[in-house]
Amino acid sequence: MTSTTPRPEAEARRRRTVIWIVALATFGLVFDGYDLVLYGAVVSTFLRDPTHIGNVTPAIAGLLGSYALVGVMVGALLAGAVGDIIGRRKVMLMSYAWFSVGMALTAMATTSIAFGWLRFSTGLGIGALLATTAALVSEYAPADKKNLINAITNGGIPLGSLLAALLAILLMQHIGWRGLFWMGALPIVTLLPLAYAKMPESVVWLASRGHMDEARAVSERTGVPLPGTVSVRTEAIAPAGTGKIGFAGLFSTHYLLPTAVLGLMSATGLMLVYSLNTWLPEIMLRAGFNAKGSLSFLAVLNGGSLFGALAASRAADRFGPKPVVAACFTTGAMALLLLTLGFPLAGLLVIVAVVGLGTSGTQTLIYGFVANYYRTNVRAAGVAWCAGFGRLGGIGGPMLGSTLIGAGFKLDAIFYVLAGLGLVGALLTLLVPMARAQTARRPGQVEENQGPATPLQRPA
Template sequence: MHTTSDARHLRTVTWIVVLATVGLVFDGYDLVVYGTVVSTFLRDASHIGVVTPSVAGALGSYALVGVLVGALLAGSVGDTVGRRKVMLCAYAWFSIGMGLTAMTTSATVFGLLRFATGLGVGALVATTGALIAEYAPKGKKNLFIAIVYSGVPLGSLLAAGLAMVLLPLIGWRGMFWLGALPLVTLLPLAYFKMPESVAWLVSRGRLEEARAISVRTGVDLPADEPVAVLLDRPAAQEKAGFAGLFGSRYLFPTLILGLMSATGLLLVYSLNTWLPELMLRAGFNAKGSLSFLLVLNGGAVIGALLGSKVADRFGPKLVVAACFAIGAAAIALLTLDLPLAVRLAAIAVVGMGTSGTQTLIYGFVANYYRTHVRGAGVAWCAGFGRLGGVGGPLLGGFLIAGGFELNAIFYVLAALAIVGTVLTLVVPKAHTPSTPTL
């Protein structure tokens, strides 16, 4: 029988999941929309000045560097000032950044604003996982995180789809103005409907606020916090943010989880950048090669949702390792002369083993750390891992420019997936606090 508290909890979690997912849809949109308009800049200097291919590449990288910096900054800030404040500021920040970018007439200013917008995108990506982990129902945390982070590839697909329909009508500036919509839609809703994390408030010793939000939202006070908190004493003994993340307790797993995320994002950005070109070299036409990219991202979304359900039952570590390994096998299959239907199926599995695995990694990390360092842990995963994202396009370009055969390139990517498997398997068991005697 459902109680009033259960109904309040369900309503609260529904609002948080919907708002967080929509936020990451706009994140995905903001990161990909540049790719839909770059050809306009290359062919018409009247927009932001002369843009050469090398300048276009640099402009595209600035947002990713901003994401890296924003994610790392948000980690410590989120564990210090709270999840809600960081997420509300991130919604406003990247929306204003997109609006200002839509009005620029200079390539230099455009690049600076792309970096600035990336700061907000990174802060949101880094903080969302911590909030969802602290509000999701027990036994469904990986599933809820997978649902929310699937907003990123959905936003990428949305950017491509809207560009096909609207770009000729509203131009590149209109496409960027669409990215500013959260300022007047998502932000007001989140302000009223997204509460602060009860677990975070407890971890900081703010018990009165935690109890008030617990009553209002139907969310129970956490039972796994430090003894000092449960005894109503200040939680300052526990170092929060990066200070706690790189303390002796978490140093080794933090380094391994960062490398694991970087490996995953190296694969994600290598394939998302170069898969159409690799398929062209395999003999497919331009339209057919782009269809592989669609299948890749579709497989990522479906694979992450299915994998998260298994992760909630058996634990995320083995599921992430298995997905990396399956991805490696699927990439290796692409070296064979397969029928088109089988090749497409293999590409979908590759999506599950790369982008889908990265979504599962966010769930793994968010549930691995305790509350006082959780925000920093997810931020480290998103921020340090972004180095792999920056390196992905460079790796593909290096291999293609170096004259590597198509099969050799696929084997290199498969080997990276195996590295991801090994890194996942050596992550030590998460620290669980012993039950206090009160």
């Protein structure tokens, strides 16, 4: 393997490229988070006023909350099937257009049936975006900052969630829920044109598929070195024609166990995320807070997840993501238990912020964990599996909340159930084998990532 020192001008181009990619990818995921929490912010309106989309009971509200997640699951799995074949850039551009149109059409829904189908359709685009964003960002991020940069990018999700809660507090009474959904369509006239001009395809992916002329051209334009020209030990690259691609590689003997455990871990985390983001405002309304007060808890939840994940990502780059994710799950579970102890308002807000770290913040770290776990030619499929199969838990989240509330469970009992889910997530994280992103080798072939274990590769 050749080792060279990057030229200063190439390094400058690389920094600019990484900044553009991170900014565009983060902006895209802001609208994923916006969509996630926007439904939770308006569901209380639907429950109390049938003039909007018809009569909505807690059971129907749970189903409507799950429709989008079914779409996310299907979209993620479909994108995972093609993202490692046709590339990250094409899938991401199509996703921006798709979910923008879906949000606009949802703003015009007049029945719960139409609303549900449009939520499903919007979810297809969001799922496809999730499945490819982490893969592209991971392949451009510097080796020693992969978890931090993935956390910054995926921090767009809680940032969008926070934005949805704040806009609902400030604007709901002025523009209604339809106006808030119209705002979710803005990427088609803002993000999509910028991404078309400024978002390159992955150099690593192009090289792994044998498109060497295009890879050289993108490498020269972006300053990102071709695989094999700079010593990069954390990137696992299978040469064109070697190793199984996409889901075939993901479910090969080499990856089968970690794929199963990572999928279950993501499903547990997303069940927590969607339970809380859908039902926390309603739970707090029933606890005696007014409408704006209950939405404030939603804003604090997502603010805690955003800043907590950024802080935790630094620890993940130093110690490896596995122990940090397990610790965050456990912290979230303990915080959910504290919510049952009757703290005053200021204390409750602090605890809810910690719950945000242990739920949405943990899921942010999980996406980075998974993106860096797999080799290039199965990476998009791996993230798609995490986002897609994990959505089974997300689908169950709103339904779990509606079941517990509809059955008359006390608020403390609901928090006990959610805390139990957090502990299950911590246990599953500890069961993930050490990172196995190794290349498929011919006899005598040297691996790109041969060398001492990196923090990602250490056993926890």
